[in-house]
Amino acid sequence: EPEVTQTPSHQVTQMGQEVILRCVPISNHLYFYWYRQILGQKVEFLVSFYNNEISEKSEIFDDQFSVERPDGSNFTLKIRSTKLEDSAMYFCASSRREAMDTEAFFGQGTRLTVV
């Protein structure tokens, strides 16, 4: 069964450092997303991406965050200068089409720890 894959599974970084979280969405999917979940809290939307541009972003997704689809398979989330409060599980997701009842498939997540 096709799945969304994320690397690394766990990343530890020092405050102020840049991190890049990587995702390979399901191959025939066109819409890509990043969500995050701080430990013990709810899953929160960060950004959606379609046709090589951001289609929507939340207030969490400030200038420290950026997304990119550098090639035909990868989808990345970059945090330029990490803060302690960026520590969370980051989930990538993809869906086949834009229709609101379309299932979004989530990757297994990258646990980011900022020290």
Add this chain to the structure above:
Amino acid sequence: RKEVEQDPGPFNVPEGATVAFNCTYSNSASQSFFWYRQDCRKEPKLLMSVYSSGNEDGRFTAQLNRASQYISLLIRDSKLSDSATYLCVVNRVGNAGNMLTFGGGTRLMVKP
């Protein structure tokens, strides 16, 4: 008011029990509704979509009441493997693509 509100639980039930979870949402323009399941430190996985007419998938029944902005999930004949956190999820009108809004989840623990 939270956009999607759930009782965090935990609900501790014996195997074979029937358990019901409720969820309320604040945006009356919301159009799509889902229940996701999340195991500890794992990714959310779609359990079922929720339709206005109500829908059933095996032991799971979901109901939507648009007038009350209320969603429910009923699990019959609980299994040990049903132990997880159940996430009520709403997709708001006007969003480009699936901008899902998650509730905080309701934790279910099924005991032997």
